[in-house]
Amino acid sequence: MEARLDIICRVITRAFDAVEIEMFGVSQQHSLRLAALTAIMGRYLGYAEDHIMAIALSALFHDSALAEYHIGEFVGNYSTEVKAANMRAHCEKGQRHIDILPLNHKVEGFVLYHHERVGGTGVFQKQEGEYPLEADFISLVDDIDVAIHLQATQVDDIYRIREKANQMRESHSAISIDTFLAIFDEKTLLSLHRENINKTLDECLPHLYIDLSDPAIILLADLNANAIDYKSAFTKKHTSQIANRTYMMCDYYGYSDAEKRIMYLAAGLHDIGKAQVPRAILEKQGKLTGEEFRIIKSHVYYTYEWLSEVPGFEEVTRWAAGHHEKLDGHGYPRGLKGEELDFNTRMLGCIDIYQAVCEARPYHDARNHADTMDIMYSMVDDGKIDPQITKDLDTIMAPWSLKDVPAPEISALKTGAIISSY
DSSP, X not given: OXXXXXXXXXXXXXXXXXXXXXHHOOOTTHHHHHHHHHHHHHXXXXXXXXXXXXXXXXXXXXXXXXXXXXXXXXXXXXXXXXXXXXXXXXXXHHHHHHHTSOOSSOOXXXXXXXXXXXXXXXXXXXXXXXXXXXXXXXXXXXXXHHHSOTTSOOGGGHHHHHHHHHTTTTTSOHHHHHHHHHHOXXXXXXXXXXXXXXXXXXXXXXXXXEETTSTHHHHHHHHHHHHHHTTSTTSTTHHHHXXXXXXXXHHHTTOOHHHHHHHHHHHHHTTGGGGGSOHHHHTOSXXXXXXXXXXXXXXXXHHHXXXXXXXXXXXXXXXXXXXXXXXXXXXXXXXXXXXXXXXXXXXXXXXXXXXXXXXXXXXXXXXXXXXXXXXXXXXXXXXXXXXXXXXXXXXXXXXXXXXXXXXXXXXXXXXXXXXXXX
């Protein structure tokens, strides 16, 4: 089973951006615009297609670890020294994220050094020539888009944008700035607008496919889990633990390695739409209002909408977006019931309930396995969840009461090469 790797990455990036918008005021589709601009710059310089894709995906993932390391700044309780350390850490982990993708071109330092400055005043104090030009491409367009939100800027502002780029010559290389000025015209600006950006990326990037059984799929699921889970202190292990428990259950049921990885991916993406839910609602101490509950429920609509954009993701989308359906038809978003819910959807739904019940939340303390199963068996009695899967969960998860289930072992796994279509 194959799917478009470049679109998977774009969808995951949407979650990163949604979290950054709420936490730091970043403009919508920020990472998508960086990917488009760096790709256009690379093409102008005559880079090969694999090289262009490497830059663009690095731009997509440049802030993939931002929420994990900067959540404290959102609530204002970090010192200047800790903020500096977090800046280094998010660059380092962001680089590790892009390193896991099975790309055909090296990306060494592309993300790690995206906060450097040519005079050596950046995060790692590297001088020009000591870090890749591609990192400076990302850094330049990042600075421009943060300063001037390009998704809504009109063509009358072309001169202002170009002047802003010229003013950055003390921070960025002449090659980066001259290349940006060469490609940035009215057509380019309009191509970055919200209604055009996905079409622009389809046109300027190669189409890359990955086999969903590739071990890199596990790592892609982890990227999304980082973005979603670190949005709230109460859910920072939610997605990762559901993915780990899903992998363990699939192993119990005798799934093949390929099937386990695909289900791990579905579990890792099941709450991607939660990036759209305000943090204040996720961490509310008291009972949710009707409107707040409606907003919480909307996350599965976003999960379905976003994942549906990926060709080849039909089954993954069905499993991920169906985790709140119930056998009695009283779940959401579609009110499916009984035989309309296949085994994998039922399993993911049960595991999601298990994790939500056992982990600490604003409105309840962490529960042990026995107390968690009491609640789940009551749901079985009410005809809401699968009785056999619930029984199997009871058996498999009992040794892990009040413990985190470990992640699948991936250190020894070798990812394959992506399949390119230019």
